[in-house]
Amino acid sequence: MKPPVFDYVSPGSVEEAIAALGAEGAEETKVLAGGQSLVPLLNLRLAQPARIVDLNGIESLTRITLADGSLTVGALVRQRAAERSSEVRTACPLMAQAIPLIGHSAIRNRGTVGGSIAHADSAAELPTVVVCLDAELVAQGPGGTRVIPAADFFTGFFSTALSEDEVLTAVRVAAAGPHTGSAYEEVARRHGDFAMVGVAAVVRLDGDTVADARIAVSGVGATPVRARAAEAGLIGGTATEDLFAVAAASASAGIAPTSDLHASAAYRRHLCGVLVNRALRTATSRAREGR
Numbered sequence: 001m002k003p004p005v006f007d008y009v010s011p012g013s014v015e016e017a018i019a020a021l022g023a024e025g026a027e028e029t030k031v032l033a034g035g036q037s038l039v040p041l042l043n044l045r046l047a048q049p050a051r052i053v054d055l056n057g058i059e060s061l062t063r064i065t066l067a068d069g070s071l072t073v074g075a076l077v078r079q080r081a082a083e084r085s086s087e088v089r090t091a092c093p094l095m096a097q098a099i100p101l102i103g104h105s106a107i108r109n110r111g112t113v114g115g116s117i118a119h120a121d122s123a124a125e126l127p128t129v130v131v132c133l134d135a136e137l138v139a140q141g142p143g144g145t146r147v148i149p150a151a152d153f154f155t156g157f158f159s160t161a162l163s164e165d166e167v168l169t170a171v172r173v174a175a176a177g178p179h180t181g182s183a184y185e186e187v188a189r190r191h192g193d194f195a196m197v198g199v200a201a202v203v204r205l206d207g208d209t210v211a212d213a214r215i216a217v218s219g220v221g222a223t224p225v226r227a228r229a230a231e232a233g234l235i236g237g238t239a240t241e242d243l244f245a246v247a248a249a250s251a252s253a254g255i256a257p258t259s260d261l262h263a264s265a266a267y268r269r270h271l272c273g274v275l276v277n278r279a280l281r282t283a284t285s286r287a288r289e290g291r
């Protein structure tokens with residue numbers, strides 16, 4: 001299959017990209033990052049934009065910086081580069097743990113961190129990671145820069161709070177502190193497939209007590225969801241198998257998955273419980289080991 005005919009713009013800066021997005025016919029314009037989702041959509045004619053604005057010439061979007069307790073990953077950082085980055089591994093181990101589960105290495109070589117988040121597939125790993133970590137998503141448009149909390153960024157299936165003339169420029173997360181561990185667990189039919197259900201978890205310990213817990217679940221709704229009741233039930237408790245089992249049951253009861261070709265609602269609910277339990281156990285043991 002071949003894509004439809006389109007005009008191609010290759011800006012050298014975010015400002016030029018925004019100008020191209022805001023030009024006449026902006027509603028028919030699409031940003032191109034790694035192309036790992038957009039190009040198949042073009043080839044299948046599921047997207048037929050009149051103009052493509054290619055971000056790949058914008059060097060400023062390719063940086064990873066760790067400063068003042070905050071990790072900033074540029075939107076155009078390849079998933080593979082983030083996976084291999086020592087800054088990401090140190091400051092945001094959850095992201096480093098989740099990325100190897102995205103597709104295959106050939107896809108991660110081209111696919112970008114920002115592209116995955118802007119694409120907003122509810123089964124995808126990086127949207128779930130940013131929701132779990134309460135990350136900040138930095139967007140730039142004609143009116144300047146704004147910061148969108150991850151909780152407000154995903155607005156539905158494949159839709160976000162970005163407007164048509166905005167570019168996602170970076171993801172910002174607070175660097176992981178001490179006594180904190182994380183894990184990303186998922187079940188997919190085959191290696192490299194999108195997961196039926198995925199779970200991101202972060203646990204901070206104070207001795208044997210859970211001082212903080214975060215859980216986000218993918219594949220069970222239009223956007224990744226936080227298991228807030230399960231998190232609340234963990235905080236202040238002693239980190240034991242019994243506590244994790246209660247949290248897993250709470251997370252599983254708190255979601256409203258639907259059935260589709262890949263899995264029934266009941267199976268997704270079951271997977272959610274199993275994966276929350278598994279992720280909490282792994283995150284806690286990493287917190288104990290200081291990893």
Ligand SMILES: Cc1cc2nc3c(=O)[nH]c(=O)nc-3n(C[C@H](O)[C@H](O)[C@H](O)COP(=O)(O)OP(=O)(O)OC[C@H]3O[C@@H](n4cnc5c(N)ncnc54)[C@H](O)[C@@H]3O)c2cc1C
Pocket residue numbers: 030031032033034035036037038039040055075076101102103104107110111112113114115116118119123124125126162166167168169192193194195
């Ligand atoms: C076979 C296969 C398996 C895959 N498996 C997985 C998987 O298991 N998990 C997973 O998460 N993903 C998977 N993917 C998707 C992959 O992660 C993509 O890289 C990702 O979804 C999109 O990133 P991209 O950089 O390729 O963006 P593109 O494909 O270039 O763009 C995707 C969308 O986001 C928009 N966009 C991109 N960047 C920006 C930006 N900076 N600002 C505003 N809008 C932007 C584009 O306009 C487009 O609408 C798979 C893809 C393939 C082909």
